[in-house]
Amino acid sequence: EDQVTQSPEALRLQEGESSSLNCSYTVSGLRGLFWYRQDPGKGPEFLFTLYSAGEEKEKERLKATLTKKESFLHITAPKPEDSATYLCAVQDPPGNTGKLIFGQGTTLQVKP
Amino acid sequence: DTAVSQTPKYLVTQMGNDKSIKCEQNLGHDTMYWYKQDSKKFLKIMFSYNNKELIINETVPNRFSPKSPDKAHLNLHINSLELGDSAVYFCASSQEGSNYGYTFGSGTRLTVV
Numbered sequence: 306e307d308q309v310t311q312s313p314e315a316l317r318l319q320e321g322e323s324s325s326l327n328c329s330y331t332v333s334g335l336r337g338l339f340w341y342r343q344d345p346g347k348g349p350e351f352l353f354t355l356y357s358a359g360e361e362k363e364k365e366r367l368k369a370t371l372t373k374k375e376s377f378l379h380i381t382a383p384k385p386e387d388s389a390t391y392l393c394a395v396q397d398p399p400g401n402t403g404k405l406i407f408g409q410g411t412t413l414q415v416k417p
Numbered sequence: 418d419t420a421v422s423q424t425p426k427y428l429v430t431q432m433g434n435d436k437s438i439k440c441e442q443n444l445g446h447d448t449m450y451w452y453k454q455d456s457k458k459f460l461k462i463m464f465s466y467n468n469k470e471l472i473i474n475e476t477v478p479n480r481f482s483p484k485s486p487d488k489a490h491l492n493l494h495i496n497s498l499e500l501g502d503s504a505v506y507f508c509a510s511s512q513e514g515s516n517y518g519y520t521f522g523s524g525t526r527l528t529v530v
Contacts, residue, residue: 339518348421348507348521349460390458394518403448403511404473405519407460 307332311393311408318383318415326378326391326411334398338376339405340369341392349392352378383415420444423508423522430498431530438493438525440508447512448472449491450519451483454505466491498529 310329318324330338337356341349353362355371362369366387368379378391390412394405421442430436442449450473451463465473466485480496491508505526509519 337516337518341518341521343458346524348509348523349519351517351520354516354518392458392460394460396518403513404450404462404465406462410458412458 309408328376328393336396421522442510446510450509
């Protein structure tokens with residue numbers, strides 16, 4: 306069965322203190338791995354899609370990378386406005402329903 | 418211009434009542450979803466419709482019934498509400514071949530008392 310596990314569950318950083326969030330997955334055929342950001346009281350907001358091992362994507366202070374078993378979301382010199390829950394998801398293999406299977410999220414708090 | 422809109426945003430109701438949540442998307446996407454997010458922020462799929470046809474029906478009590486009158490709308494009706502139904506329900510939409518995954522609504526927080 307497809308599974309996504311994120312770690313740590315919660316992360317507290319000082320402003321400017323870089324770190325990484327981990328997303329481990331087991332899936333029979335990866336169609337895509339997605340990163341979302343969720344702010345309190347809001348729906349998840351799309352950040353990145355990664356399709357194959359070795360792929361990297363960047364947006365401002367965030368960089369997502371992908372291997373055959375896991376993905377990392379690197380946060381460089383974070384600011385308080387980066388505080389949010391970060392969700393990782395894998396998409397059902399090709400030929401299946403296309404549903405996204407989510408991990409439980411990492412809640413990031415960045416203190417000034 | 419909201420892409421995926423859900424109503425209501427908050428819903429407080431008593432056990433045993435029947436309630437509905439509505440969702441509309443103006444993105445022209447052909448697939449819509451209902452996800453449930455529990456108190457630990459875990460998002461789990463409930464249903465999916467593609468062009469008004471039900472394609473995903475996960476293990477959900479049959480008190481939950483989705484309805485898609487057209488491909489821009491997906492509603493969720495819940496009968497005989499129970500305390501354990503309290504959660505945040507998210508509607509989402511997607512387009513096959515898109516690199517952007519899902520577009521989510523802002524959620525409906527359902528509290529059953």
